[in-house]
Amino acid sequence: MSQGILQEIDCGIRSLRVAKGLSLRDLARRAGVDETALRIAERGLDAPSDEFLEAVAGALHADMGALRTAQQALSEDAVAGEGYRTARPGAGFIKHRRQPPTxxxxxxxxxxxxxxxxxxxxxxxxxFQVIGGVDLLPDxxxxFVLNHAYAAAVCxxxxxxxWSEALAGFPELEVVIGGPPCQGFSSIRPFRTLTEDDSRNNLVEKFALAVDSIRPKWFVMENVVGLLSNKGGETFRAVIEMFESMGYAVSWKVLNACLYGLPQRRERLIIVGNRQNVNFIWPAPTHYFEARSMAGKAHGQHASRAPLFGGMLSNAVTVMQAIGDLPPVAAGQSSIEYRTDLEPTEYQRAMRGTEAALTLHEATAHSARMLKIIRCSGSSRAALPEGMTRSGFSTSYSRLEADEPAVTITVNFVHPASNKCIHPQQDRALTPREGARLQGFPDSYKFSGNRAxxxxxxxxxxPPLLGRIIAQAVADQIL
Ligand SMILES: C[S@@+](CC[C@H](N)C(=O)[O-])C[C@H]1O[C@@H](n2cnc3c(N)ncnc32)[C@H](O)[C@@H]1O
Structure with a gap:
């Protein structure tokens, strides 16, 4: 298979289909597969069977093994921005800030x-005070504005x-942050060739153009680890060069949130830049867990690793240390009361704060067939009796380990067919509150919108906690 095709399928069936200008229906017809099953596979909600994948790969003239690898990555690691693909963008509105910044x-x-x-x-x-935010989706x-009183927001x-026009009213901005969605990491062009009004700019380039217009003292860009290896590292080098050519001292690292106190093995690439010529000092891990890095050996010297003297750090926070104070609920049921029969852990206490009533602890109503699968589930799909599921990745239909940090929480954490999201001890997928706890959202954080x-x-x-760790390091070094 050519290197070109490998690059094309970095983001799975959907990217390849879109690149070929096919609608979902066209592809389903050409491959002779069910349209709904194709939609589910594209969103990474379920792993397609070999016959399915073979038919789709054939219709797309793609390599089946590489397509399977790309689909697995999609299921295991939420693609930044996933969710907006299937959601409806807002027609455009502005929200005014509720309080003047201090x-x-x-x-x-x-x-x-x-x-x-x-x-x-x-x-x-x-x-820090966040005084502005931009996003495509109204919900x-x-x-965002419910939780950030000093921020005006553009939908x-x-x-x-x-940016040159929009920012005339924000002369005091000192830091720009953001995680531009990867969009299959389309090619980054040399920065000097970019202009603001060129509609071909991809979202990483747009982020860079905004930084260049605003000229903040510091910027922090978050992204998926896959950016490092895209096109043999070429895309990533172009991103770094782009920021350096704008006059920023740039530093980057892959951080695993479980080494900083989050009950989740979430690895993210963080790029920090400043115009003050500061050699950024990265925060040292506070917790210990034997975690393998997705960044691989080639980037080992930059990846966060458990330190040599791991025993001196606290052990990583586990799933049950994060959610054990939430009462048991059966599939389809909910609860608004915290457990009172257990002494809360330090993490539970921090997340719960002074909240009296529990919210978002509502379990998915699984079908009878799914409940049967869930009851048999274990730490991997291999725990299920032979033939119980027709398709799936090794981590589909699997339970989280009670005494370890969770795997990466994706947008599919209420679907057992997705990556390891069944409660360690109860027969159901995680509730939204449990997902929020594993992402480090305090229980007081307000969410607007429907359940989905x-x-x-x-x-x-x-995760706010990861944001705080990085922000604290910036705070310690900003001049
Ligand atoms: C990974 S999420 C951001 C998560 C966010 N940083 C947080 O901590 O909650 C990426 C966001 O990019 C938004 N997005 C995608 N394309 C966009 C566009 N063209 N313009 C504005 N926002 C966009 C999506 O709606 C999504 O909310």
């Missing part, structure tokens, strides 16, 4: 702000914002 705070703009997990982490330091903007496509939207908001967010 003099003396460091002002932050969040591009692709989503639910505001990243922003919340910055505000938790007490130094994300509603949640719209970032590609239609002209809230689940996507939670799964797609930068």
């Amino acid at each position: 003099p003396g705070s460091v002002k932050v703009l969040d591009l692709f702000c989503g639910t505001g997990g990243f922003s919340h982490g910055f505000e938790q330091t007490g130094l 994300r903007i509603e949640t 719209g496509d970032i590609r239609s914002v002209n 939207q809230v689940i996507k908001q939670i799964g797609n967010a930068v």
